[in-house]
Amino acid sequence: MPMSSPLPSPMALNKPQSPSMFKKRSTQSLAPTSAASYLSALSQADARARNGNPTSSPTSTPALSLSSSVTSSSEDTVLNEFELDNVDGLSLPMHPPTSEQVFTTVHSEFGHCANEEYRLTSQHTPGALVTGHVDQDPPYYILLSTYISYLILIVLGHIRDFIGKRLKSGAYKHLMPRDGYAPLNSDFDSFYTRRLKTRMDECFSQPVTGVAGRTILLLDRISPDYNHTQIFTGTRTRALNISSYNYLGFAQGRGGCADAVEESIKRYGISSCGSRLEGGSSDLHTASEALVARFVGMEDALISSMGFATNSTIIPALVGKGCLVISDELNHASIRFGVRISGAVVRMFKHNDMKSLENLLKEVISQGQPKTHRPWKKILIIVEGLYSMEGTLVNLPAIIELKKKYKSTLRLTVGDAYNHPGPAPSSSLPLWLSLPPSLLSGTEGDTRIRRLAFNSRYLHNGLIKLGFITYGHPASPIVPILLFNPGKMNMFHRMMKDRQTPIVVVVVAYPATPLVTSRVRFCVSAAHTKDDIDCVLRACDDIGDVLDLKHGIPKGERWTIEDVVSRAADVANL
Known part of the structure; x- marks a missing residue:
């Protein structure tokens, strides 16, 4: 491809292509290739941030210190500002802020969401019962097809092991026990790793770079041998990150x-x-x-x-x-x-x-x-x-x-007489520690907690209304969706990543879960906006129809995706 051709779209970057094509594309990256160019790019980006150059991000403000303005965004936000074309909807807010709204965060790290309707206070009323989650069982044909799928994979795996041990070829050397050593592939865990998990390794251990905030950069890779080895293509894909333990959204490159x-x-x-x-x-x-x-x-x-x-x-x-x-x-x-x-x-x-x-x-x-x-x-x-x-x-x-x-002595002071002391006074902090007033007073922390509560309940209840089988409490920032069939794990991961707005998810399987209850585990953050949750719900709605995942029975009628998105506040308060 000629160097003068335009940059490919995010969808094109995710399509399988030859390594030579990826090698050509990798040269289009704006990342510096030498230490001198790297330092030059850093100084230029720092100057733009301090001088208020309009070519810098309009939704971010300079950091509190000079040094943090250089290191705040690292390679993926300062040096690659060409990504602000927002073709994937991740670099800039979907709805531009008004003149009264001032944000001190980078939108790609902590989403800008000033609408107070998308806040929720989640707390337990003293004396009230905590309702437990009632698990839903899938239809029998789903469980039957899941067992049959694993049975086929296990039979084929044993056949490959049987033939491989007798061929004694280089590809099967790992199956041969060494003299004087016990075999390493004699138990089910070893067999599962070699013959089942390896075939699905595309959805596990996705390499990333940069701050694990609202978005994250994926290092693109391909595998010519069914995931036994992975080859980096040299390209990167920015994706909506709903897979990291970043509950309050403090995984940021700049800020207090x-x-x-x-x-x-x-x-x-x-x-x-x-x-x-x-x-x-x-x-x-x-x-x-x-x-x-x-x-x-x-x-x-x-x-x-x-x-x-x-x-x-x-x-x-x-x-x-x-x-x-x-x-x-x-x-x-x-x-x-x-x-x-x-x-x-x-x-x-x-x-x-x-x-x-x-x-x-x-x-x-x-x-x-x-x-x-x-x-x-x-x-x-x-x-x-x-x-x-x-x-x-x-x-x-x-x-x-x-x-x-039972008159335990395990010395908890939690009860009717317990009064929470609240935030610590600023005098208890080290003298050298300088925090923004909103962070020091606790108002920013309270806002983040309320944003997290809304996002968690909105996603959890929205998925239920769409017909998915989910686990967990509505207030939990961990929202699992049951996939069951092993073939659907890799497809769900790939289809989410290949959307116009790429989404990176965590797929969990045995031994972290029972064999037949594999799942996708969404990790909600206060950094996500309502538009981000809408994006995840729309993606799940489309993929759920394709992969036949909507087997839940919600209370009342099942809603359409447009009903869920337009009535987000009602969904969160269900």
Whole structure:
């Protein structure tokens, strides 16, 4: 293709083409090819931002500091400002802001949405029952076709393994056990990874770059050998990001949080260079823990690394031999691992089922430890606040009532007499930390929470009205859609990414979920606008008809997509 030809459309970039074609297109990228050109582009972009050049983004303002104005948007927003043609509807708002509206964020990172109708306050009324989610079962032919699909894949996989082991060709060397070593492909997990998951790897582990905000840049790739290897084409696709844990939308390249992080890195670096016991603790740790303790109304708090490290290391410090852990059956693997290495006995109850939990409490308290029937040294109930694969919220009021009923000592101060202390005063923050007034007072945080509540309920209830089977609580920012059939996982991912406004989603399958309940997991953010949720709903409506996914039975009649979009406020308040 000649270099003088116009840039291809986003749809054209996603069509399968030869590697040579991609190589030619990759030369059209405006990314600098040398350090000198890179620094030159940075300085030019910084000058435009500080001088108010009209060629810069009209919806963004310079960052609080000079250095953040350079690093705020990184390569994907500062150096590639040609993307502001908005052909995909992601760079600029669908509805231009009025002269009274002033936004201090980049639209591609945090969507501009000033309509107060698209805000919602989600809170629990004291004394009211928390209604649980009722799962819907698909038609029998969906389950039957899903089982048949997996059966066919398993049979074909075993045939390939049988033939491959006897051919002993290079493509099947990984199947051959080495002398003196046990075979690595003897269990079902290994077989599933090689023969089932690999064929669907296009919808897993999508490489990305840039800030994981409202939008994200996908690194385009192709595979000539059924996903055994992936080849980067050199092109990138900007997509609407509804797959990241960015609930409050603070994944931004510029703004108050970004400036605070930048300043702290200048002062403290990016690592504490050791465990806190051995000198890895700083005044930031102490101040942060004091703020958390004040926020939850406790004497002190402990901050640890998020995720697997927290549960697998802290749980053994809380319980040990002679203790009992009562765990929700859908708790994360990190919790299960932490309980296992603690030496404590573990009993599980049905997911979010308070009757099952109470019956189990009665049994373990009355029976005591096995064989000796001595009282347990400690009984610890472990639940999650938000279950990331189901989208369900813990029924915390009911658990607190059980704690009161059985006179637990696990020292919670949550109850009728508990008064939330509210935001911390500005005097408790470090002197060098400078935050915008709206962020310091908590008004911006409150707005983000209300935006998240609306987006979550709108998407969840909208999908139900369109006829999809979803899991989870309407207030949950995790919204799963059931796909069931393995062939639909890859197609759903590809069809969402190939739309005029590309959408990147997370497809979840075994072993993260049961084998036949594969799903798409939408992660809603306060950075999304109402137009973004409309875009997702329209895409799901179109793809749901093609892939036969609308098997839910909503309360009342099923709505059309136009009814859902035009009555968004009513849908969110259902």
